[in-house]
Amino acid sequence: MILINSSPKNALKIFQPFLPISVPIGIGCLAAAMEREGIDVAILDEQVEDDVLKKISEYTDKAAKPYIFGFSVLTAALKSAIDLSKKLKEIYPDSIVIFGGIHPTAMPEEVMKYPHIDFILRGEAEKSLLELYRCLKTGADYSKIAGLSYRFGGKVLHNPFNFIVDDFDTYPSFPYHRFSGNKLYDLGFVVSSRGCPHRCIFCSNRITTGRRYRYRSASIIAGELEILNKKYGQNFIMFVEDIFTY
Secondary structure: OEEEEOOOOOOOHHHHHHOOOOOOHHHHHHHHHHHHOOOOOEEEEOOOOOOHHHHHHHHHOOOOOOOEEEEEOOHHHHHHHHHHHHHHHHHOOOOEEEEEOHHHHHOHHHHOOOOOOOEEEOOOOHHHHHHHHHHHHHOOOOOOOOOEEEEEOOEEEEOOOOOOOOOHHHOOOOOHHHOOOOOOOOOOEEOOEEEOOOOOOOOOHHHHHOOOEEEOOHHHHHHHHHHHHHOOOOOOOEEOOOOOOO
């Protein structure tokens, strides 16, 4: 499986020098969840890769079919994601294209109008991506996966979310090592909580997390801070939170 962080850089070339390059945290969390289950995952970030198709071909030369391409898509990067996924479908017609992230979660009908996009995983996808991957690789029924959008009988179906307030400590730690080789990334961040209980009209969080709020224990966060400082030399840490003060 290749997880791709789509970037709007091709559409915003004038502003590119002013756009910060940040670690794709969502992609990293998904990769960590899949790797914990023994699944080989490649990460490709359009922010830092120049020849994306070449990188993908290097992976597909060693991977087993069907190739699965998962795109994390913000609204600003939608066009880039659609263009690249369409090219991949032309090059690898038997591949499977999955879209996720904030924009597909909020606008699944719009995204599923593109026939080359096979699935959308709406909301948080650590568990649903694993379930869908296993179904696709074994030919099992995927129609009951929570938050999945797919086509059946000429129609687009949207499975409801299954917003369970689970233990955030059971999620794997962020895989900083997957991004430490690129000097363009700033590893000085920690995700200590996720979600928000409020329904502010300007924020998309209520759509993606279902107004659930979960936090990691202090001991786990302290351990991550120690790793960032001692292993990666980070002296300044930003807490990447949906609502830090809650």
